[in-house]
Amino acid sequence: MSLTGTPFLYTAVALAALALALPFLLWTRLRGPRVLRAALRALMLLFAQTTAVTLVFVLVNNANNLYDNWADLLGTGNHVQRAADLGADGTGGIAYRELPKVRQSFTQADGPGMHAAGGVRVTQLKGRVSGVDAEVYVWLPPQYDDPAHKDEKFPVVELLSGYPGSAKAWYGSMHVHEQLEPLMRAGRVAPFILVAPRTNLVAKADTGCANIPGTVNADTWLSIDVPKMITDNFRAEAAPDGWAAAGYSAGAHCAAKLAVAHPDRYRAAISLSGYNDPIGERASLANQSLALRRANNPYLLLREARTPPRVGLYLSGEAGDGYEAAVALAQVAKAPTTVRAVFLPRSAGGHTMALWRPQVPAAFRWLTEELSGKAADRPAHGTDPSPSGRPGVPGRPPGAPPAGRSAPPGRPATPPGRSTAGSTPAGPASGIASRADAARRP
Numbered sequence: 001m002s003l004t005g006t007p008f009l010y011t012a013v014a015l016a017a018l019a020l021a022l023p024f025l026l027w028t029r030l031r032g033p034r035v036l037r038a039a040l041r042a043l044m045l046l047f048a049q050t051t052a053v054t055l056v057f058v059l060v061n062n063a064n065n066l067y068d069n070w071a072d073l074l075g076t077g078n079h080v081q082r083a084a085d086l087g088a089d090g091t092g093g094i095a096y097r098e099l100p101k102v103r104q105s106f107t108q109a110d111g112p113g114m115h116a117a118g119g120v121r122v123t124q125l126k127g128r129v130s131g132v133d134a135e136v137y138v139w140l141p142p143q144y145d146d147p148a149h150k151d152e153k154f155p156v157v158e159l160l161s162g163y164p165g166s167a168k169a170w171y172g173s174m175h176v177h178e179q180l181e182p183l184m185r186a187g188r189v190a191p192f193i194l195v196a197p198r199t200n201l202v203a204k205a206d207t208g209c210a211n212i213p214g215t216v217n218a219d220t221w222l223s224i225d226v227p228k229m230i231t232d233n234f235r236a237e238a239a240p241d242g243w244a245a246a247g248y249s250a251g252a253h254c255a256a257k258l259a260v261a262h263p264d265r266y267r268a269a270i271s272l273s274g275y276n277d278p279i280g281e282r283a284s285l286a287n288q289s290l291a292l293r294r295a296n297n298p299y300l301l302l303r304e305a306r307t308p309p310r311v312g313l314y315l316s317g318e319a320g321d322g323y324e325a326a327v328a329l330a331q332v333a334k335a336p337t338t339v340r341a342v343f344l345p346r347s348a349g350g351h352t353m354a355l356w357r358p359q360v361p362a363a364f365r366w367l368t369e370e371l372s373g374k375a376a377d378r379p380a381h382g383t384d385p386s387p388s389g390r391p392g393v394p395g396r397p398p399g400a401p402p403a404g405r406s407a408p409p410g411r412p413a414t415p416p417g418r419s420t421a422g423s424t425p426a427g428p429a430s431g432i433a434s435r436a437d438a439a440r441r442p
Contacts, residue, residue: 003067006112009058016055019048062112065161065169079201082131085213090220096129101232109137112172117181118142120171125197127225130217134198136226137167139177141184141191144235149191153235155242155371157270157364158222158258159196162249163206163281167196173353174248179360189361190368193236197226199251208278208286209254210296215285223258223265239265244367246270248356250281252322253298256313256329260298263309268370270363271315272356273322276300276329299325303332312370314363316342321351340366 022044030037060066069077086092106121114120118140126133143149159170170176176194183189199218201207207218227243230236237243243266247255252274259269276299278286286296294300302309313333315326326341333339349355 003058003069009062012051012055012058016048016051019044019051023048062172065112065166065173066164068111068166068168077200078203079132079134079198080216081126081133083212083214083216084131086129086211086217086220090211090217090224091129094129096224096228099128099228102128102229104229104233106138106233109168109171111168113175113178114168114171116171116175117177120168120177123229125225125229127217127221130221130225132201132217132221132225134201134221135167136198136229137171137196138230138234139171139194140234141193142181143184143191144193153237153242154191154193155244156193156195156227156230156236157367158226158243158245158255159194160199160209160222160245160247160251160254161196162247162251163283164200165249165251166200167198169353170194170196174357174360176360179357180364183361183364188368189364190371192364192367193230193234195226195230197222199254202285204283206250206281206284208250208281208284208292208296209257210278210284210286210292212285212288212292219258219261222254223262227265240267242267242371244268244270244371246272246363246367247274248272248353249274249351250284252315253278253280256298256315257296257301259311259313260301260305260309261296263311266311268312268367269314270367271313271322271326272359272363273317273351274315274325275322276325280325299328299332302329302337308334308337310336312338312340314340314342314366314370316344316359316363318344318346318348318350318355338370 023041026044027041030040084092102125104123104125106123108114109120109122120137120139122135122137124133125136141154143152144154159167159176161167161169166172180189180192180194184191199207199209199222201218201221202216207216209218209222211217211219222245227239231238240263245255245258245266246269247253249272252271253276255269256271256274256276259266275281277297278284278293281287286292313329315322315329317323317326323341323343326339330339330341344355348358
């Protein structure tokens with residue numbers, strides 16, 4: 001029984017109701033020795049508490065899609081068949097574009113939101129290059145099956161969840177397809193194919209979307225195996241011009257990192273409450289060594305790139321939770337890289353789906369312009385209004401650490417001066433995650 005399925009929710013509700021009713025029905029009717037009656041009453045109370053906690057867990061899990069199945073919850077799932085050393089580019093010298101086409105069969109996905117807006121389909125993909133074996137969820141835009149568009153190819157967005165988090169979360173909790181479908185029909189958002197691959201591939205750890213020989217090749221799974229499967233099975237535009245990544249929390253870090261590291265595979269990224277240094281997620285495998293941290297830090301990748309990548313980045317966050325990381329990227333970005341940093345006031349919410357969900361329309365309108373080339377008319381770097389319509393805040397946002405404060409010992413500080421994002425540095429904007437980043441969970 002799926003953790004996010006309706007049957008499990010109804011079972012939890014029924015058991016909680018039964019546990020509440022039992023004491024009222026049996027408390028004074030129990031017979032036998034005093035010790036036996038006391039033990040039975042204690043068991044009824046324990047049963048009531050257990051079912052109440054279970055019901056709360058199910059409701060929270062359904063709202064946030066943290067754990068998709070029992071293996072995820074218990075930490076027994078492992079989706080890595082092999083993890084060879086694939087080198088710096090993650091291909092292992094394989095001409096993956098020349099491999100035979102991947103033919104996948106898809107079925108209707110189950111769970112909250114999976115049947116909405118035309119339905120989400122799912123397949124189990126065995127990555128030929130990465131060695132990952134995991135599920136991939138796909139939603140097709142309303143124009144895809146329209147005879148008027150039968151010869152067209154469609155842009156693609158890879159949707160990356162946080163940690164812990166289910167690949168279903170973008171559909172079940174973020175309602176991305178339900179929000180975007182009417183905008184696509186109205187022509188206000190491009191008809192994107194939305195692809196949500198599993199990102200939690202190793203038990204009890206966040207992969208950091210990194211390639212770690214002998215452990216996991218998450219980067220290759222996301223940037224090579226999944227895109228090839230999509231282009232082989234759907235009328236999808238070719239990388240990089242038609243491809244983007246989007247994520248929240250740990251998935252936001254992954255989206256920015258994938259776009260900056262692979263401008264030959266992605267043209268843009270949306271990062272909602274992300275961080276730059278993998279230390280922002282203590283369970284990240286990319287946090288195991290300084291070398292891994294540096295290799296998977298989009299700030300350092302962008303700063304040290306010999307040729308600035310032609311990618312666009314949309315990054316949003318609150319003070320202490322994503323905004324400083326966004327400003328840091330804007331500070332080191334050079335044309336043709338573009339960065340849009342969006343400051344969110346504390347009143348918008350915390351590090352939750354309630355903060356990220358309303359940002360979907362604005363972020364995807366930006367992405368539509370970015371991939372269509374209209375973004376060339378905008379400034380390369382700037383602070384935008386928040387998705388709620390409140391103006392972007394130049395200078396130090398309310399509640400942010402004082403500008404110019406030095407970075408913690410051992411961490412590189414932001415060069416002094418005004419940010420090219422139109423904002424003065426809000427605390428240490430060095431690309432190193434703040435303590436608030438390191439402490440939070442999606």
